[in-house]
Amino acid sequence: MRKVFTTLVLLASAIHLNAQDRITGKTFATRSEVIAQYGMAATSQPLATQVALDILKQGGNAIDAAIAANALLGLVEPTGNGIGGDLFAIIWDAKTKKLHGLNASGRSPQSLKLSYFKEEGMTSIPSHGPLPVSVPGCVDGWFEMHQKFGSMDMKNILQPAIDYARNGFPVTELISYYMRRSAPFLSRFPGFKETYMPNGEAPKKGEVFKNPNLANTLEKIAKGGRDTFYKGDIARTIAKYMKEQGGFLSYKDLADHTSEWVEPVGTNYRGYDVWELPPNGQGIAALQILNILEKHDIKAMGFGSREYIHLFTEAKKLAYEDRAKFYADMAFNKIPVDKLISKNYANERAKLINPNRAARSYPAGNLRDGDTIYMTVADKDGNMVSLIQSNFRGMGSGMTPTGLGFILQDRGELFSLEEGHFNVYEPGKRPFHTIIPAFVTKDGKPWMSFGVMGGAMQPQGHAQIVVNMIDFGMNLQEAGDAPRIQHLGSSQPTGEAMNDGGTLYLEEGFDYEVVRELMKMGHRIGWTNGAYGGYQAIMWDDENKVYYGASESRKDGQAAGY
Incomplete structure (x- = not known):
């Protein structure tokens, strides 16, 4: 009996790993999604x-x-x-x-x-x-x-x-x-x-x-x-x-x-509507990144490839220059949110990316206007x-x-202390915020409620989760467990400017030959443990009328249903 049980376990493990191979070309530690009805x-x-x-x-x-x-x-x-502390939420009613x-x-x-x-x-x-x-x-x-x-x-x-x-x-x-x-x-x-x-x-x-x-x-x-x-x-x-x-x-x-109750803002990424909150948070940076990525065949590049990691990093750098310049309390500034998240603007910004070389700096857009927890819950009524x-x-x-x-x-x-900056300190003003909830709808119906914790990692994490699921076909749990990319050193809403290209941190699990190629392209590579955010998500399966839940192993998190 023990031999039969062991064989079944090994077979199940092999099937799961092979599924990962098909999805990513690599294997990484993960576990099953949680599935529940109510x-x-x-x-x-x-x-x-x-x-x-x-x-x-x-x-x-x-x-x-x-x-x-x-x-x-x-x-x-x-x-x-x-x-x-403070709180932000996106609620599907x-x-x-x-x-x-x-x-x-x-x-x-x-x-x-x-x-x-x-x-x-x-x-x-x-x-x-x-x-x-x-x-x-x-x-x-x-x-x-x-x-x-x-x-x-x-x-x-x-x-x-x-x-x-x-x-x-x-x-x-x-x-x-x-x-x-x-x-x-x-x-x-x-x-x-x-x-x-x-x-x-x-x-x-x-x-x-x-x-x-x-x-x-x-x-x-x-x-x-x-x-x-x-x-x-x-x-x-x-x-x-x-x-x-x-x-x-x-x-x-x-x-x-x-x-303040606000209207979420979104962009369509390959048929899925990705929603964030407008500033004073940084959520629209994820939308800006996705708009640039959508112009390319990410799936063909492959998860963990040199081409994908380079493109993602440069798209992030571009978005974060706008983040440094424009993201602030909208009650004090006329912030061009619609322009920043438009496809036309993304097309113009994407032209600045050299496919073979990491940029040391980027200009912000020339537009005239100017440790955290994440959690998600869903109920029987939807x-x-x-x-x-x-x-x-x-x-x-x-x-x-x-x-x-x-x-x-x-x-x-x-806050910045630079006079004239969108995010300059003023009495009664909301500071620039890093914490951002996210939501995805499909054909006007709820699809996924998710978030990734961790300061400047959050928009990067949001974009990676979306790409992992939509381009690379990962399931809800795998999308969070997959090795992450994190670029640090961009220009900041507090006034600091990037002039050295920053540092690209790659979580353990990426091929070292790819890392060597990225270094040859001019990326400064850093290695660190535990700083890649924390992820929770719930997905609605409209066909089977069930919820899927996921929570990664980088933190104490748990997904559970009934």
């Missing part, structure tokens, strides 16, 4: 995935489940997100058969002026401390989503996170590593040790960690609603703490905060949520308001 959740932490499924099974919809999972992720993965975009990012303090940084002799905004703190938009984002689409009572939605915060949860190896790496330099800020180092050090793998202050905060929000956070005692505590630390974020900044939420720089600014159990974000670091 609901699916894919998050970066298994406990959050289970909470989302519990909410769905209790009769909640995808929006309820997404909020519940996000609330828990702020507890179990404080190295990437929390209620001190099954009733209206329409996509809705939510920008729940916060604005800079009204009392902090550009002149302050000049007077202090600063050429950039610090990464930590009180100065990069902007209004946290996450909680308002939850209530906007809930008011528009939710079905369960908010108390029930937040209860799982409250319970875990009060009773504790075992910290995973990855999160322990990031917490222990952050602790040495964030522990100098008041409130951090009390919240995240209760025994004098950050928790170790397997240690049961509790955050009773966060439990109390979430309980107040569940009972009193969003105004408890932005206009009540929580807001007053945040304002008092920030003033004590020499910061500028005030009670009025919090009280005045609003989220609603789907693509949601991303972050503190920025892992655990954020280090500003840990007294007794509240969370850290405030440091998104303000991403």
